[in-house]
Amino acid sequence: MPNRVLDHARIPELPNPYFGKVRDCYDLPDNRRILITTDRISAFDRILAAIPFKGQVLTQMARFWFENTDDICPNHVLDYPDPNVVIGKKLEILPVEIVVRGYLAGTTSTSILTRYKKGERVMYGHEFPDGLRDNAKLAEPIITPTTKAFDGGHDEPLTADEILSRGLLSQEQWQTVSTAALALFKRGQEMVARQGFILVDTKYEFGIDADGTILLADEIHTPDSSRFWLAD
Incomplete structure (x- = not known):
């Protein structure tokens, strides 16, 4: 064969x-x-x-x-x-990965569940109340950005303020990608819900083309970039 x-x-x-x-x-x-x-x-x-x-x-x-x-x-x-x-x-890939989360989930060092279980209550610029259960649905989806690690490096957590203060993105770029990411996540959740799934969290990567336009890059809503659960 x-x-x-x-x-x-x-x-x-x-x-x-x-x-x-x-x-x-x-x-x-x-x-x-x-x-x-x-x-x-x-x-x-x-x-x-x-x-x-x-x-x-x-x-x-x-x-x-x-x-x-x-x-x-x-x-x-x-x-x-x-x-x-x-x-x-x-494209010139932007140096920030836009991770959108709808649930308190995950197992890696950058996941909000891992950090929550260690006692952290302020993560990625968001405040979390005490008493949340594992895999609880968040009040609304949030963005938990990380650095974009190249050549096998590890991504590091960021806040919106750090992205701007470190010059990783301009205010206009951050507004564009964060607005797009939340809208993409909403579309993804709605579409998979009709098939009996939950889109739990995902990451988006963006880049700038020769004309200066910000474009979605790499992949979107695949098992390599996203977490899915069976709705039932």
């Missing part, structure tokens, strides 16, 4: 490679970028394995969501020449 696992996509003829935990990316002419989603799977900042067809599933799930949210926020996608491949606009 032929090998059906795409564990890497190394193309030495293409310039400016970037090998992420899941995607192998290169520059193309005319301010374009090719993103090849491999079958690698990662968790807790580690590549764990490669699963047949995982890259195709991930790419096509992201495609579904990009096409169902471009009325809220434009995205980087130009074409899908292959089930594993996206041709997108070349």
Whole structure:
């Protein structure tokens, strides 16, 4: 049986490679970028394995969501020449990941449940009351931004004030991405609820194209970037 696992996509003829935990990316002419989603799977900042067809599933799930949210926020996608491949606009990726949470959940060091159980009540610029139960629904979705770690680094928690004071984003950029993220999350929650799921939390990445427009990048509402629960 032929090998059906795409564990890497190394193309030495293409310039400016970037090998992420899941995607192998290169520059193309005319301010374009090719993103090849491999079958690698990662968790807790580690590549764990490669699963047949995982890259195709991930790419096509992201495609579904990009096409169902471009009325809220434009995205980087130009074409899908292959089930594993996206041709997108070349972007300057913003150095902040926009994480939106609707529930007190998570297991990593940056999750609000982990920090809440350690006794923290002020996190990411938000105040939390005493007495919340694990996985409780928040009064409303909140943004818990982190640094955008490259080359396998670890993301670090941020507040909106820190983002602005450190010059990571301008006031206008922060307003744009935070407003878009909450609207995207709302759309995602509404759509998956009709299928019996809960979108618990997710992350969004944004970048700036050659014209200075902020675009949604990378992926959206996939199991690689989001937590889902069965509604029942």
